Amino acid sequence: MNHPTDTSIYAPHGTPPARQLVPLGLQHVVAAVAGMMTPAILVASACGLTPEESTLLIQVSLILSALATLLQLFPMGGKIGSGLPVIMGCSFAYLPTLQAIGISFGLPAILGAEIIGGCIAIVFGLFVKQIRPLFPPLVTGTVIFTIGLSLYPTAVQYMAGGSESPGFGSPKNWAVALLTFVVVIVLQNYAKGVLHLGAVLFGMITGYLAALALGMVAFDTVASSSWFALPAPLKFGITFEASTCASLGIVYAVNAVQTIGDLSSTTMGGMDRMPTDRELSGGIIGQGVMSLAGALFGGLPTASYSQNVGIVTVNRVINRAVFTLAALVLLAAGLVPKFGALLTTIPQAVIGGATLSVFAAIAMTGVRMITSEGFSMRSSTVVGLSVAPGVGICQAGTACLQGFPAWVAAVFASTPVVVSALMAIALNLLLPKDHTQQK
Numbered sequence: 001m002n003h004p005t006d007t008s009i010y011a012p013h014g015t016p017p018a019r020q021l022v023p024l025g026l027q028h029v030v031a032a033v034a035g036m037m038t039p040a041i042l043v044a045s046a047c048g049l050t051p052e053e054s055t056l057l058i059q060v061s062l063i064l065s066a067l068a069t070l071l072q073l074f075p076m077g078g079k080i081g082s083g084l085p086v087i088m089g090c091s092f093a094y095l096p097t098l099q100a101i102g103i104s105f106g107l108p109a110i111l112g113a114e115i116i117g118g119c120i121a122i123v124f125g126l127f128v129k130q131i132r133p134l135f136p137p138l139v140t141g142t143v144i145f146t147i148g149l150s151l152y153p154t155a156v157q158y159m160a161g162g163s164e165s166p167g168f169g170s171p172k173n174w175a176v177a178l179l180t181f182v183v184v185i186v187l188q189n190y191a192k193g194v195l196h197l198g199a200v201l202f203g204m205i206t207g208y209l210a211a212l213a214l215g216m217v218a219f220d221t222v223a224s225s226s227w228f229a230l231p232a233p234l235k236f237g238i239t240f241e242a243s244t245c246a247s248l249g250i251v252y253a254v255n256a257v258q259t260i261g262d263l264s265s266t267t268m269g270g271m272d273r274m275p276t277d278r279e280l281s282g283g284i285i286g287q288g289v290m291s292l293a294g295a296l297f298g299g300l301p302t303a304s305y306s307q308n309v310g311i312v313t314v315n316r317v318i319n320r321a322v323f324t325l326a327a328l329v330l331l332a333a334g335l336v337p338k339f340g341a342l343l344t345t346i347p348q349a350v351i352g353g354a355t356l357s358v359f360a361a362i363a364m365t366g367v368r369m370i371t372s373e374g375f376s377m378r379s380s381t382v383v384g385l386s387v388a389p390g391v392g393i394c395q396a397g398t399a400c401l402q403g404f405p406a407w408v409a410a411v412f413a414s415t416p417v418v419v420s421a422l423m424a425i426a427l428n429l430l431l432p433k434d435h436t437q438q439k
Helices: 018-047 051-073 092-105 107-126 128-134 137-159 171-190 199-213 220-224 242-271 277-296 306-315 320-335 337-343 348-370 377-396 406-412 416-430
Strands: 088-090 302-304
Touching (some): 018 088, 018 107, 018 199, 018 348, 051 277, 051 302, 051 320, 092 107, 092 242, 107 277, 128 277, 137 171, 137 242, 137 306, 137 348, 137 416, 171 348, 199 348, 242 348, 242 416
Antiparallel strands (some): 088 302
């Protein structure tokens, strides 16, 4: 057990020296902040919000991400929150469904469905102990491996400059991305001390300076942003539509499985153990509670951030002070729009170059979990036949499910995690157990 005064970054408690605390905390911020803002930007566009309303949605997303992270770090009553070192943020996993709802029914319907989804997450969390036998290391590892695979296209799109940017795929974007990537890899493998632990942050700083020199950074939004602002409750209103509640509720249930994978990846990568039932239950319940609170202020659903889980698996830093600092920076960014606007000036090419190795670490954590109990023909079948349809359907796109209702395509073709998770659970239950394991 770690003593509360232990200042080691590899211990959960204590306060590390500032020379370690600051770069390691900021590393988590820069790895996550663009992902926290992007869903809000896309949902605002789908809902037809005004520029002022869009700014508010981004602001609330940052504030909720910070509060959700703090809730996970410091559980309420020991039951709401996991107590694990994770970063929470508005999740891309919900994005296709949120956009579909926003286009048809508007933001108030999204917020109403979010309340129902939060209730579903809380119920899932309360019964996670009974449900957990469905998720042995083989199944959870398959989910984590699929999460890693599903993030690769995101990293590559970011490296190319972002699919919505006018210079998408330009040599300039790729040059900055590859420079960032090389610096991260060199520091991870050859550097020591803070340079090694903060490889992602220092890689992003290098890439940012290069992008600045190449004229790829614009500060217009920083100048036009205010210094301080508070979100108002029920600003957008709330409505309930049966179809939207059902479709988003399914995504919440599936995302609870992804949360089990992320929390398992965190403890496996940073602590060499599986999470306890209480940690999983508190983590999922915490997500549900924050969803209920977030809907009242116009925030989007939050989830554990896989890219930050990847950072933990790379540097094995689990000190809560590091993650608390990251949450406070995000909170400041939400309360001070000008500060948040400054963070958004980081080019997507820089983010992509820095996170590619992080996403790879997530996938390899899944592989390690899959093989932790040996690797037999049964294991190969479960993993292969689970990942194949998930990735295949996702790559084929919604067109391969055009004969189904729109929500089916939105849920099952938007990310390979959904189909792969359901297939892994089913195959693990149906296939005969191994009596011997073929190494």
